[in-house]
Amino acid sequence: MLWCLIFLAGGAGAWCRFSLDSALKKRWTHPVPIGTVTINFLGSFALGLLTGYALTHPEHQILTTVIGVGFLGGFTTFSTAMVEAVNAARSGQALASFWLALGQIIGALILAFAGLTLGTAVF
Amino acid sequence: MKLQKIPDGLWVFAGGGAGAFMRAVLTEIFPQTFLHLPVAVLCINVLGAFLLGCLLRFLAVSGQDAGWRKATRLGVGTGVMGGFTTYSSFAVGAVSIATSGSVAAAFMYVSASIILGFLACFLGQIIGEKLGFTSKNSQNGIKIRGVR
Numbered sequence: 011m012l013w014c015l016i017f018l019a020g021g022a023g024a025w026c027r028f029s030l031d032s033a034l035k036k037r038w039t040h041p042v043p044i045g046t047v048t049i050n051f052l053g054s055f056a057l058g059l060l061t062g063y064a065l066t067h068p069e070h071q072i073l074t075t076v077i078g079v080g081f082l083g084g085f086t087t088f089s090t091a092m093v094e095a096v097n098a099a100r101s102g103q104a105l106a107s108f109w110l111a112l113g114q115i116i117g118a119l120i121l122a123f124a125g126l127t128l129g130t131a132v133f
Numbered sequence: 134m135k136l137q138k139i140p141d142g143l144w145v146f147a148g149g150g151a152g153a154f155m156r157a158v159l160t161e162i163f164p165q166t167f168l169h170l171p172v173a174v175l176c177i178n179v180l181g182a183f184l185l186g187c188l189l190r191f192l193a194v195s196g197q198d199a200g201w202r203k204a205t206r207l208g209v210g211t212g213v214m215g216g217f218t219t220y221s222s223f224a225v226g227a228v229s230i231a232t233s234g235s236v237a238a239a240f241m242y243v244s245a246s247i248i249l250g251f252l253a254c255f256l257g258q259i260i261g262e263k264l265g266f267t268s269k270n271s272q273n274g275i276k277i278r279g280v281r
Contacts, residue, residue: 013154013157013158016153016154016157017150017151017153017154018150019153020149020150020151020152020153020154020156020157020216021145021146021147021148021149021150021153021212021216022146022149023149023153023216024145024146024148024149024150024152024153024211024212024215024216025142025145025146025149027145027149027211027215028141028142028145028207028211028215029142050220050221050224053220053221054220054221054224054225056221057221057222057224057225058224058225058228061225061229078221078222079153079156079157079160079222080153080157082219082221082222083153083156083157083216083219083221083222084149084150084152084153084215084216084219085221086219086220086221086222087214087215087216087218087219087220088178088181088182088218088219088220088223088246088250089178089181089182089184089185089186089214089215089217089218089254090185090211090214090215090218091220092182092185092186092250092251092253092254093182093185093186093189093254093258095251095254096186096251096254096255096258099255100255100258111247111251112247115223115224115243115246115247118220118221118223118224119224119227119228119243121224122221122224122225122227122228123228123232125225126225126228126229126232
């Protein structure tokens with residue numbers, strides 16, 4: 011049952027990523043992509059919040075696992091982030107590659123920390 | 134049913150579900166940490182970066198982004214590999230390690246993920262290009278400029 015829900019939530023998360031990324035690509039014409047970074051920032055903040063909630067509400071473990079491991083795990087992606095960073099490096103955009111690899115994780119860490127702090131305080 | 138008739142979003146949904154499911158199973162089987170590091174997520178992310186780099190470059194150099202190639206890119210690339218790897222668990226995991234007192238371990242986790250992920254993806258791309266150029270279906274056996 012739980013595995014089935016994780017499958018569905020993961021699929022929904024991946025679908026949301028695909029839709030959001032496609033929508034952003036239409037508006038963002040700059041060669042350095044912005045979709046994956048936006049998605050990973052959003053997802054990291056949301057998982058921080060959710061983890062804060064899970065710490066104080068262990069009785070909702072199934073729900074938080076399905077959303078956290080399934081939906082947010084499927085929504086955010088590490089592999090595409092790396093592909094974009096390597097693509098930038100190989101096409102000579104060293105600075106863009108640096109930000110896609112390092113800037114992305116620094117931003118995600120700050121947002122995850124903010125989410126976790128906020129989630130623990132509010133819930 | 135023809136491949137073209139299946140909507141893009143369905144490939145992504147089905148692949149993403151399968152990828153997230155595999156990640157959940159692997160983290161359940163290997164919940165252990167090594168030197169305070171969640172090795173399962175680290176291995177999943179590095180492996181996924183390698184496979185996605187390999188797959189996308191193979192597909193790009195072996196022919197047009199249509200038919201089975203497009204279906205594979207969306208289903209296996211955007212779907213399975215995107216759903217298999219995760220950034221949110223990686224970021225929150227690193228913060229949790231740091232706030233529980235092991236700042237050095239968190240730093241190691243982040244550095245190892247990014248450095249190994251980047252190198253694995255690069256290596257995957259090179260292998261994917263080699264496989265793509267030598268495949269029978271290769272339509273453009275010329276050296277590519279840029280990587281897009």
